[in-house]
Amino acid sequence: MADQDEFARRQRVLSEFGDFVLDHDDLDDILNEACRLIALALDADLAKVIEIDRDSDTGLVRAGVGWRADIVGRERVSLSDRSSEAFAIERTEPVITNDIMHEERFTFPSFLLDHGVVALVNVPILLPGRIPYGILQVDARIPRAFDQEDVEFLKTYAMVLGPVIDRLKTAAALKETDERLRLIVENARAYVMVVSDADDRITDWLAGSEKILGWSPAEAIGKTTDMIFTNEDRSEGIPARELSGARERGTAPNVRWHQRQDGTPVFLDGQTIALKDRAGRLRGYLKIGQDVTDRVRAETALRESEERFRQFGEASRDILWMRDAETLQWQYLTPAFETVYGLSRDEALSGDNFRAWLDLIVPEDRDRAIEAIEQVRAGSHVVFDYRIRRPLDGAIRWLRNTDFPIADASGKVSVIGGVGHDLTELREAEQRLQVLLEGIPQLVWRAVGAGEWTWSSPQWTAYTGLSSGESAGLGWLEAFHPHDRDAVRRAWEGAHRTGGLDVEARICHAENRDYRWFQTRASPVRDAGGTIVEWLGTSTDIDDIRDLQERQRILVAELQHRTRNLMGVVRSMADKTARASADLPDFRARFRDRLESLSRVQSLLSRLNEHDRVSFDELVGAELAALDGTADRVSLEGPGGVRLRSSTVQTLAMALHELATNAVKYGALGQPQGQLRIRWSLEPNGPGDRPWLHIDWRERGVVMPPAGSAPAGGGQGRELIERALPYQLKARTSFELGADGVHCTIGLPVSATRNAKETEHG
Amino acid sequence: MAECALSGCRILVVEDEYLLADELQAELEDAGAVVIGPVGDLAGATALIRAERRIDGAILDANLTGEMVFPAADLLIERGIPIVFTTGYDASILPSRFEGASLCEKPINMKRIIDAIGQALHR
Numbered sequence: 001m002a003d004q005d006e007f008a009r010r011q012r013v014l015s016e017f018g019d020f021v022l023d024h025d026d027l028d029d030i031l032n033e034a035c036r037l038i039a040l041a042l043d044a045d046l047a048k049v050i051e052i053d054r055d056s057d058t059g060l061v062r063a064g065v066g067w068r069a070d071i072v073g074r075e076r077v078s079l080s081d082r083s084s085e086a087f088a089i090e091r092t093e094p095v096i097t098n099d100i101m102h103e104e105r106f107t108f109p110s111f112l113l114d115h116g117v118v119a120l121v122n123v124p125i126l127l128p129g130r131i132p133y134g135i136l137q138v139d140a141r142i143p144r145a146f147d148q149e150d151v152e153f154l155k156t157y158a159m160v161l162g163p164v165i166d167r168l169k170t171a172a173a174l175k176e177t178d179e180r181l182r183l184i185v186e187n188a189r190a191y192v193m194v195v196s197d198a199d200d201r202i203t204d205w206l207a208g209s210e211k212i213l214g215w216s217p218a219e220a221i222g223k224t225t226d227m228i229f230t231n232e233d234r235s236e237g238i239p240a241r242e243l244s245g246a247r248e249r250g251t252a253p254n255v256r257w258h259q260r261q262d263g264t265p266v267f268l269d270g271q272t273i274a275l276k277d278r279a280g281r282l283r284g285y286l287k288i289g290q291d292v293t294d295r296v297r298a299e300t301a302l303r304e305s306e307e308r309f310r311q312f313g314e315a316s317r318d319i320l321w322m323r324d325a326e327t328l329q330w331q332y333l334t335p336a337f338e339t340v341y342g343l344s345r346d347e348a349l350s351g352d353n354f355r356a357w358l359d360l361i362v363p364e365d366r367d368r369a370i371e372a373i374e375q376v377r378a379g380s381h382v383v384f385d386y387r388i389r390r391p392l393d394g395a396i397r398w399l400r401n402t403d404f405p406i407a408d409a410s411g412k413v414s415v416i417g418g419v420g421h422d423l424t425e426l427r428e429a430e431q432r433l434q435v436l437l438e439g440i441p442q443l444v445w446r447a448v449g450a451g452e453w454t455w456s457s458p459q460w461t462a463y464t465g466l467s468s469g470e471s472a473g474l475g476w477l478e479a480f481h482p483h484d485r486d487a488v489r490r491a492w493e494g495a496h497r498t499g500g501l502d503v504e505a506r507i508c509h510a511e512n513r514d515y516r517w518f519q520t521r522a523s524p525v526r527d528a529g530g531t532i533v534e535w536l537g538t539s540t541d542i543d544d545i546r547d548l549q550e551r552q553r554i555l556v557a558e559l560q561h562r563t564r565n566l567m568g569v570v571r572s573m574a575d576k577t578a579r580a581s582a583d584l585p586d587f588r589a590r591f592r593d594r595l596e597s598l599s600r601v602q603s604l605l606s607r608l609n610e611h612d613r614v615s616f617d618e619l620v621g622a623e624l625a626a627l628d629g630t631a632d633r634v635s636l637e638g639p640g641g642v643r644l645r646s647s648t649v650q651t652l653a654m655a656l657h658e659l660a661t662n663a664v665k666y667g668a669l670g671q672p673q674g675q676l677r678i679r680w681s682l683e684p685n686g687p688g689d690r691p692w693l694h695i696d697w698r699e700r701g702v703v704m705p706p707a708g709s710a711p712a713g714g715g716q717g718r719e720l721i722e723r724a725l726p727y728q729l730k731a732r733t734s735f736e737l738g739a740d741g742v743h744c745t746i747g748l749p750v751s752a753t754r755n756a757k758e759t760e761h762g
Numbered sequence: 763m764a765e766c767a768l769s770g771c772r773i774l775v776v777e778d779e780y781l782l783a784d785e786l787q788a789e790l791e792d793a794g795a796v797v798i799g800p801v802g803d804l805a806g807a808t809a810l811i812r813a814e815r816r817i818d819g820a821i822l823d824a825n826l827t828g829e830m831v832f833p834a835a836d837l838l839i840e841r842g843i844p845i846v847f848t849t850g851y852d853a854s855i856l857p858s859r860f861e862g863a864s865l866c867e868k869p870i871n872m873k874r875i876i877d878a879i880g881q882a883l884h885r
Binding site: 557560561562563564565567568569571572573575576647651720723724727728730 | 782802869
């Protein structure tokens, strides 16, 4: 059979296969084509390639031609001792069976027999390095003798096939690896993946590197990896230390803040891996890191928030606590608790601490506290005040709790939060203020708007009889005098403008229905923005002061009036004295005498209180006392305490003085035989229905000057009695010069009152 | 001059202090005036005003032993008679209706009051 045509045909088959291999890279296509061509070349119906599967010790029919559809890719042959394939592989030589019927060495798989195979040749396919890959098998349905040329051709063919298979297998494996790597790198967007060479020059800028760090691959490649470290880390030599760590130990952790191209920080969590070849030579570095900036930030923020909260809690003078809403046990309690309760937190938290807390509360307030906690449990915010008794010293402390529910994700109240504020000092200050407010004599009140009262002190109620409720709003106006109400309302209308209220008005005293003057004042209380939020006011009794002021005003005016009149009198007296005087020494004596009399009267008058009166006996006593050593010549007869009207005292005194002076100079007191009798009486119902005083001045035993001579003393005493007293005092007078002395009578109205003590309201 | 000015004028004097009234009377008469009064109380003064048909001017002490002279002043003003008040108080004691009237504060300067009544008469 080995003729020239046959040889040429086989050569053609080989070159055709070579062409096919160049154009195709699918192993199965190539193996199937190989089977087709080999069958053609050897003029056989069937051919196949069996691939060794060492794991199962079988051979898979990987490719073939002429077989039923269910054989290729599915059927397996045993590689046991009795198989011709195993034999061929072991011998690494072709094995020929020319007639199965007579073959004693091997047993054959049933599908061969089913296909009517009677002769076959197995040629091992070896990969480079003589590694067995499988068997190329040619099967014939008629007995035939495969000759040496056939076998040689098959060997050649199998030798061509080995490297082809090897190339394709390697390429396929590489391709798969590349594809996997590409997918990994492309999908690892959350990772920075940087490859650098042995000098740490960046060669690959992969995965999320650009997105996370900002630099594009073109910008990054060629630079050293330390550019992604923070300035601080660079200056501390962290990048180099990390690389050396990777060189020594294979990998070095890289978990730290880095910085982006724009300088912003980014937290990478990863490692740096030293890339070494099989010989252990450093080829470069791979830096892989995940961007966990958000997580780190969130964790940092949470940690800081927790820390801040903890510091708040530690520093707070208020007690902060949390209770389990179910068991009501404390989960959290700040140090302020110890200060306020005088109890360590360890003690407070031990045992059933809700029960223990309730026991610290004074019994009267306990139900209120339980009630409040129940309300919080039901979802409400609650503010409540209560007192505790400190076990340490038994002291009572006032607390105000602001408690609130904290719901879990499902909306159920799982925790009760609370803030406890110590009100004790505030309460004590309030109490002191209250005592002060209720202790001062002023009527105190609070108001809003244009005088709408919101509170009034017990003093107000005690004085006016109006309760705090009755006085609220504008109810207080009832206590004010009807004539003063408009003035008070007007004062309130102006109060907002002037920033103060100050008005004097009369307020009725509840018991005696008497109105007394009060000064009502109020000052605004402003909030931080300067807006008036309320008014604090007082009403002070100024009735007595007003009375005194009025009296003083009258007294000052009266004093002025009297003084000015007195000056006029003095001047007039000087004129008259001058006219009657012989010379200057005479004038001096007379004038001084009269002036002294006038000042005696003034001193009598000035000693008096408003309602006092000078009595006649006082007046006459003072005048006679000025005449030394004459008392035994004078007899006084009359009632004491006859009260003279103040306006009459001065003129009457001047008249008496003139009478006395004349008596000393020319009359009863100047002559050895002379006697003076002064008698007076009070007529209770005299003319004009007034009490009258009647004075009788009689001198006796006086040697009178001859009739017709000039009146002694210039007649001033007589003028006073006959003209001044009637003119000024409505007096009725008589004056006559009797044979043995002067007889003078004076009747004048006197004060209707008798006794200074009875005249307070006169 | 003042003496000539008051010559023959009938001047009412109301003054409760005898000595001052007496002095005023003397001065006015020295100045040629005819003095009506003097009178020391309000009732006397009003009676006199009603009785006298001719009064040319009046010198009135504002305070007559605690009584104010103003009702008498009103009568005079009704008749258009010029008034000079004398008082030991401040000017403020005069009700506003007497704003135009002259006022001499005590102690009285006699010359001044004579001048004042002279001016009031010739206004």
